[in-house]
Amino acid sequence: MEGKLSKGKGYRIAMVGGEELALGFKLAGVHESIIAETAAEAEDKIRQLLQKDDIGIIVISSRLANGIKDRRLLNAIDTSLLPIFIEVPEYGDSHSPDTLRRLILRAIGIDISKKIGS
16 A cells, blocks of 8 residues: 655645645645545545555545544555655644654654753
């Protein structure tokens, strides 16, 4: 299910989420901005995206990610190196600064809250 990393290849960003989140990402320039209202729809869309070899990042709303029941798909999301999965809160969802810290840690592998030398 994972894409293959090849030198010089340009990867695209895809987003799966509600209508408002999809619109926001589309305005930000993300071409694969896919609307999914239920976790079942999101599962289907993510499976389709995993079949594409030009997707490097998949952004998914936390509401939909928390509703995914397929264990194989959850394992693919949790262990995938390419594409990278980033979970973001949807518009109106409550989130804390800790959520943002975890998003950045997952995306780039660096904990921004730690001081250098700590």
